[in-house]
Every structure is written in C-alpha cells, then in structure tokens.
Amino acid sequence: MMSRGMLINEDLLQRAILEQEPKDKGQGIANEEGTQLDEILKLCLEFRNILRIDHLWEFTSLARLNLNNNLIENIEGLDHLINLTWLDLSFNGIELIEGLESLQKLEVLNLSDNNISVLENMETLERLTHFSIANNLLGELDIVLYLRKFKNLFNINLFGNPCSKEGDYTLFIAAFFPDLKFLDYTLLDENTKKEASIKHRYVLEEMKCEELHKQKAEKAEQRKEAEAKLHTDAFVEFLNGSDLFKCMFNEDQEADKLHRVPEITDLLLTFEKQMGDLCKQIFETGLAEHKRRDKEVNCFFTGQNETVIEYQQKALHILANFEQQHKERTVDMRKLSDRELLKVKINQCNDEINQLCKGLMTLEFQMVSQLEDITKRLDINISEMVGYFTEMVQGTFAQCRDLEDDYNGKVRVSALALLDDASKDNLDEFLPDDVRILFTDKETVMDALATGHDNHLMKINDRETQLVSRVNSWKVALIKGIQDKDLKENRMRIKDLHRYMDHLLVQLEEFQ
Numbered sequence: 331m332m333s334r335g336m337l338i339n340e341d342l343l344q345r346a347i348l349e350q351e352p353k354d355k356g357q358g359i360a361n362e363e364g365t366q367l368d369e370i371l372k373l374c375l376e377f378r379n380i381l382r383i384d385h386l387w388e389f390t391s392l393a394r395l396n397l398n399n400n401l402i403e404n405i406e407g408l409d410h411l412i413n414l415t416w417l418d419l420s421f422n423g424i425e426l427i428e429g430l431e432s433l434q435k436l437e438v439l440n441l442s443d444n445n446i447s448v449l450e451n452m453e454t455l456e457r458l459t460h461f462s463i464a465n466n467l468l469g470e471l472d473i474v475l476y477l478r479k480f481k482n483l484f485n486i487n488l489f490g491n492p493c494s495k496e497g498d499y500t501l502f503i504a505a506f507f508p509d510l511k512f513l514d515y516t517l518l519d520e521n522t523k524k525e526a527s528i529k530h531r532y533v534l535e536e537m538k539c540e541e542l543h544k545q546k547a548e549k550a551e552q553r554k555e556a557e558a559k560l561h562t563d564a565f566v567e568f569l570n571g572s573d574l575f576k577c578m579f580n581e582d583q584e585a586d587k588l589h590r591v592p593e594i595t596d597l598l599l600t601f602e603k604q605m606g607d608l609c610k611q612i613f614e615t616g617l618a619e620h621k622r623r624d625k626e627v628n629c630f631f632t633g634q635n636e637t638v639i640e641y642q643q644k645a646l647h648i649l650a651n652f653e654q655q656h657k658e659r660t661v662d663m664r665k666l667s668d669r670e671l672l673k674v675k676i677n678q679c680n681d682e683i684n685q686l687c688k689g690l691m692t693l694e695f696q697m698v699s700q701l702e703d704i705t706k707r708l709d710i711n712i713s714e715m716v717g718y719f720t721e722m723v724q725g726t727f728a729q730c731r732d733l734e735d736d737y738n739g740k741v742r743v744s745a746l747a748l749l750d751d752a753s754k755d756n757l758d759e760f761l762p763d764d765v766r767i768l769f770t771d772k773e774t775v776m777d778a779l780a781t782g783h784d785n786h787l788m789k790i791n792d793r794e795t796q797l798v799s800r801v802n803s804w805k806v807a808l809i810k811g812i813q814d815k816d817l818k819e820n821r822m823r824i825k826d827l828h829r830y831m832d833h834l835l836v837q838l839e840e841f842q
C-alpha cells in the first residue's frame with residue numbers, strides 16, 4: 331500500500347508512463363527505444379497521494395494531465411507545459427488558484443472538490459471552454475462574474491458551492507453568461523435564458539456599459555503603449571512635443587524667476603515654439619526612417635528565407651537520388667557471395683558517399699556565400715539609412731543649439747537692461763518681490779544665465795548622443811545577430827551532414 335504523502339520523482343513518472351503505454355511498447359523511458367518525455371501527450375497521476383507538483387518540465391508536448399485525488403495544496407510546477415489543453419486537479423487540498431500563467435492553450439480545467447473561495451489569476455486562459463469548480467467555497471454569486479471575461483466558456487460546474495444554493499442561482503448565471511450552454515452539466519434552455527435576461531435586464535445593461543467602458547479604456551491604453559513602443563523603436567520618443575524643451579528648464583529656480591519678467595517670457599515662448607518645431611522634424615523623419623528600415627529588414631528576411639529553401643530543395647533532391655541508388659546498391663551487395671567483388675562494391679559505395687559529402691558541402695558553401703552577400707547588401711543599405719538619419723538628426727540638433735545661443739544672448743541683453751534699471755531703482759513695480767531681489771545682484775543673475783545656458787546645451791547634446799548611439803547600436807546588433815544565427819545554423823547543418831555520413835559508413839561496415 332502506498333505511503334501517505336508522496337513526491338513526484340523519476341521513479342513515479344516512469345511507473346505512470348509504463349502503466350498507460352501499450353504492453354508491447356517495451357520499457358518506456360527506461361528503454362532507448364521507448365517514449366521520450368517530450369513526446370508524451372497524456373499523463374495520469376491520480377490517486378497517488380502526491381503532495382506537490384514537480385519534475386514535469388520535460389513534458390513539453392503534454393496535452394492532458396490528470397492530478398485528481400491527491401494531496402496537492404498548491405498549483406505549481408506547470409510553467410513548461412505550454413501545450414496543455416486539459417488539466418484535472420479535482421479532489422485535492424488547493425485553496426488558491428495560481429501558477430496557471432503559462433497554460434495559454436488550456437481548454438478544460440477541473441478544480442472541483444478543493445477549498446477555493448476566490449476566482450483569480452486565470453487571465454491568460456483565453457481558450458477556456460470547460461470549467462468545473464464544484465464543491466468548493468465560493469460564497470457569493472458575484473464572485474462568479476469573474477468568469478465573464480472568458481468568451482469561449484460554454485460549460486461551467488458550480489454545484490456544491492454555497493453560492494449555488496441561492497434561490498436565484500440558475501437565473502443569475504443564465505443572465506450574466508448568455509453564451510453558456512451547460513450549467514452543472516445541465517442544458518440551459520432558451521426559456522430559462524429569456525426569463526433570466528428579463529429579470530436581470532437593468533443590472534445586466536449597467537454591467538455591459540461598465541464592461542464596454544473598460545474595454546474602450548483598455549484598447550486606448552494598448553494603442554498608447556503600441557504608439558510609445560513605435561516611438562522608442564524609431565529612437566524619437568518624447569520628441570513630438572515640448573518634452574526636451576521642458577527638460578532643459580527643469581529644476582532651474584533662477585530661470586523660473588527670470589521667466590516672470592514680461593520681456594523674457596515672450597522670448598521663452600518663441601524659443602519653446604521654435605524648439606518644438608525642430609523636435610517635430612526629428613520625430614517625423616524618425617518615424618519615416620523607421621518605416622524604411624523596417625521594410626528593408628523584412629525584405630531581407632524574405633530573401634534569406636527563399637535562399638535557404640531553394641538550397642534545401644536542391645539538397646533534398648540530391649539526397650533522394652543518392653538514397654534510391656544507395657538502397658539498390660546495398661540490396662545487390664547482400665546478394666553477393668564473391669568477397670573480392672563485394673570489396674569492389676564497398677569501395678564504390680565509399681566513393682559515392684564521399685561524392686555525396688562533397689556535393690552537399692559544396693552546396694552548403696554556395697548557400698553560405700549567397701547568404702553572406704545578402705547580409706552585406708543589408709548592411710550597406712541599413713548603414714546608408716542610418717547615416718542619412720543621424721546626419722539629419724545632428725544637423726537639426728545643431729539648429730537647436732543655435733536657438734539656445736540666440737535665446738541666451740537675447741535674455742542677457744534683457745537682464746542687463748533690468749540690472750541697469752535696478753541700479754537706478756527704476757524696476758517695474760509690478761514685478762514679484764523675489765524677481766526684484768534677484769536683480770539687485772548682478773553676479774547672481776549672470777551666473778544663473780551662464781549655468782542655465784550650459785545646462786540647456788548639455789540636455790540637447792545628451793539627447794542627440796543618446797539618439798545617435800542607439801540607432802548605431804541597433805544597426806550593429808542587427809547585423810551581428812544575423813551573422814551569429816547564420817553561423818550557428820551553418821555549423822548545425824555541417825554537423826548533421828557528418829553525422830549522416832558516419833551513419834552511412836557504419837552501415838557499410840556490416841558488409842565487411
């Protein structure tokens with residue numbers, strides 16, 4: 331008799347696999363010819379007193395997992411089961427719904443006969459069609475409304491929960507889940523649905539309005555995020571407005587005082603508009619150039635894929651011809667009894683294998699050479715695009731610096747005039763007190779202007795450097811990534827070719 335409280339380990343998994351495989355399958359995972367863990371589609375681990383879900387990371391193809399009637403308290407260890415469509419965790423001791431984030435293909439989920447009181451952490455289960463959570467601790471019907479987000483859900487089992495004992499239970503579920511076909515394994519007929527929609531029509535309409543508003547807000551947020559990502563990918567984020575201008579004057583208290591002088595305020599507004607126009611030029615050019623680069627890269631990958639397919643087809647044709655002839659040669663060799671003639675035939679086969687290897691290697695080198703040429707063309711084209719863009723960016727940022735120089739010069743003239751008025755006690759009486767005090771000290775004013783000018787230029791330079799560095803780094807990473815990937819795939823193909831050659835040579839040894 332199995333002891334109480336077991337862990338999932340290799341021995342337990344091996345026994346479970348052997349039990350569910352046909353008797354003629356051999357020794358399962360213990361046998362070299364047996365099933366590989368990443369090939370298994372179904373795994374039954376029910377009634378085994380399992381305490382914790384573990385050791386399942388190799389079952390990447392698993393579609394159905396039965397863990398019902400165990401001692402499991404936490405849903406965990408399922409992260410690698412990305413192909414799971416059926417999960418049964420009924421009759422355990424689970425209190426929280428968790429650990430399901432990776433199961434995006436899940437269609438059937440059974441959590442019946444546990445200790446669950448809240449429906450949560452199921453957002454990624456968009457394909458869910460059957461959900462059973464009977465005999466748990468769901469106390470109020472409102473808790474069940476969480477399931478409205480699952481648009482494919484047509485079978486729910488809530489039997490045995492406290493909420494299922496409420497008098498309005500069936501009509502409530504039928505009203506708020508209009509596409510549901512079965513409740514507690516009972517068909518919801520049209521009359522019940524009609525009665526339910528009439529009874530709850532006001533609350534239902536209000537809820538639909540709230541959900542519609544929420545959906546619109548979510549879509550707006552998604553559009554905003556997509557737009558922000560596009561701007562970042564184009565390296566021009568926050569350049570479609572006054573963000574750079576505002577960044578230049580942030581935390582500049584003395585500048586803030588100066589800007590309350592009417593003459594300087596006018597200069598500032600003009601400066602802001604001019605800076606905004608220049609930034610917008612960079613922004614719009616950046617988006618257009620991103621589109622050009624994106625098109626170029628997509629064309630490259632299309633061409634690269636076509637080249638690989640073309641050479642793969644040539645290689646497959648060569649292999650098919652060789653294998654047909656090789657099969658005929660080996661059949662003839664099995665019939666030979668003359669050892670000398672057999673030796674001649676073996677040497678001929680060796681020559682044919684070597685010729686095959688040379689032919690496939692030549693084909694591989696031709697493909698690699700063509701891929702290198704395609705990559706070089708991409709490098710040249712992208713470099714030209716990046717060069718044009720960075721030249722335009724540097725020229726426009728130079729104009730920004732000129733604007734800042736012009737603004738600073740005009741502000742200095744106004745400030746000197748105000749200092750002169752202050753020395754004559756002739757300052758405008760409507761100026762704020764802190765501004766009047768500032769202009770009693772010429773050194774402070776001049777230092778503030780000089781410091782501000784330096785900081786403004788530094789902000790402009792930093793943004794220019796950031797943009798140019800990022801776009802150049804992107805270009806380098808793109809080309810290097812392509813080259814590294816091509817090199818890795820080339821080595822894998824050559825390795826596979828040598829492995830195949832070795833296999834053919836080992837077969838020949840059987841005739842010697």
